[in-house]
Structure formats: structure tokens, C-alpha cells
């Protein structure tokens with residue numbers, strides 16, 4: 336079963352700019368999918384089209400086999416959307432927001448109250464149920480957005496940059512919640528430019544750059560193709576960096592250097608060469624995760 340199937344999707348804005356250039360994308364039901372890309376890549380535009388907020392210029396989108404353009408209302412019932420901007424009415428009470436949302440999908444108030452209770456408790460917002468949104472912290476508002484998107488029990492939850500600007504503790508607790516939700520059967524798609532987030536949560540990934548999908552597949556399979564890792568070494572003051580075959584050394588400042596280490600290559604050769612050049616290494620750390628390396632390489636390749 337496919338939760339989302341996109342074919343030849345194009346979005347040309349009124350000013351003639353093509354933000355999405357004929358993408359094909361498949362999200363299997365039950366997966367946790369990261370739509371990954373730099374700012375301006377076309378992630379929000381794609382999500383807008385999936386959730387019928389933006390009209391595609393060309394192409395088709397099916398959500399659990401329902402065509403979003405010929406049957407938008409049926410498709411929307413399958414989708415819970417958490418947009419990037421917090422768009423809650425600040426004067427409305429938390430519980431009321433959730434019940435209105437359910438009403439919009441035809442859920443009667445008694446049922447809505449039960450569902451709201453479950454979600455408010457899960458989101459650690461139960462104490463706040465009679466409070467207006469403006470009294471909530473930033474993290475609480477984000478959790479309210481997720482609770483609202485889940486009121487009609489969507490099979491597909493789409494989150495646009497859910498943890499942008501959220502502190503690390505809240506981010507981790509959101510991750511745990513989303514993992515649980517996915518394990519209980521909800522397909523999740525999230526856009527992010529935090530590669531760490533995609534690597535920690537997602538089993539599938541699509542990498543989008545300038546309106547085109549440049550890679551798509553299993554996170555594990557993509558990672559096994561990531562060929563380099565970058566390390567930062569803290570060293571003695573040095574004057575000249577040695578040339579070491581297969582490694583790329585760059586001076587960051589007088590006391591640290593960056594090295595690109597090919598996968599399958601140990602660092603012994605590198606260490607020996609540094610010792611021979613009288614450069615002592617005090618410490619060494621991995622600069623970025625491997626998905627990030629891979630991602631940067633793809634995006635740089637595209638730009639070249």
C-alpha cells in the first residue's frame with residue numbers, strides 16, 4: 336500500500352518561477368519519510384500541493400489511492416497537516432481549538448472531547464486545556480499544532496519543519512512522540528533541513544534540491560553510499576600541511592585542520608603523515624553526520 340504517490344508534479348508560480356520541476360515520489364504506508372532539502376528547494380510548495388493548499392500546475396498526487404485534485408475532500412480526511420508557521424488563534428482555549436477542528440471533520444462534540452483528552456494528555460497539555468493559546472510556551476504551541484492535526488485520526492501526518500527553532504529538549508520529546516505514532520501505524524512525512532533529525536527518525540528519505548528530487552530511497556541504503564566523513568583535528572600550530580594521498584586537508588585556523596577521510600580508509604596513513612610533518616594531534620572529532628556529508632555532496636554536485 337502506498338500512502339502517497341506523486342507523478343510528474345510541477346508548480347509554476349504566477350511570476351513564472353518553477354518551484355517544483357516534475358517530481359515523482361512514493362511514500363510506502365507505515366513509513367517515516369523525510370523530505371530533505373536546503374531552504375528554497377521546494378519542500379513547502381510540495382507539501383502545500385499534497386494537502387490541497389496549493390494548486391499543482393501539472394501532474395498527479397494520490398493519497399492512499401485517492402486523487403487529491405479530483406477528490407480533494409476525501410484526500411484531506413487522510414491527511415493531518417502541521418504547517419511551519421504557528422497558526423493557532425491565540426485567544427481560543429486549547430480544548431476548544433481541538434473540538435472545533437474535530438467538528439470540521441464531522442466528529443460530534445462528545446467524541447471530540449474524548450479524543451481531545453487523549454491528545455492533550457499525550458502532549459502534556461492537559462493542565463492547559465482551559466487556557467487560551469497565548470499563555471502557552473513556544474514548545475507547547477508546537478505540540479498543540481500536532482494535537483490539532485491528529486484530531487480526525489489521519490492516516491498520514493505531514494509536518495513542515497516541525498522542530499525549526501525548537502530547543503533540543505522539546506525536539507527530543509517531539510521525536511519520541513512521533514516515533515510512537517509511527518510505530519502505531521501512522522505514516523509520517525516531515526520536511527527538515529536538520530539532517531540529524533532525518534537520520535534519527537526516518538527510514539525513507541527524498542532529497543530535493545531546486546525543485547528536483549536528486550535522491551530517494553532507504554536512509555540506510557543512502558548512508559552506505561556516503562563516501563566521506565569530515566573530521567576536525569586540533570593540532571599544534573603548523574606552517575605547512577602535508578599532502579596525503581586520498582585525503583583532503585584544509586586548514587581551519589592556526590590550531591585546527593579539517594580532513595576528509597574516504598570511507599574504507601583508516602586514519603593511520605593520515606596520522607603517520609602528520610607525525611612526519613611534526614604536527615601533533617591533540618583531539619579529533621567528527622564534524623558532521625554522514626547523511627549531511629552525502630547531502631552536501633549531492634547539492635554541490637547539482638550546483639556545479
Ligand code: ADP
Nearest residue numbers: 348350352354373374375376377378379380381
Ligand atoms: P522550501 O520549503 O524548500 O524552503 P519553498 O517551497 O518554500 O521551499 O520555495 C521554493 C521556491 O519557490 C523558493 O525559491 C521560493 O522563493 C519560491 N516561492 C515560494 N512561494 C512562492 C510564490 N507564492 N510565488 C513565487 N515564488 C514562490
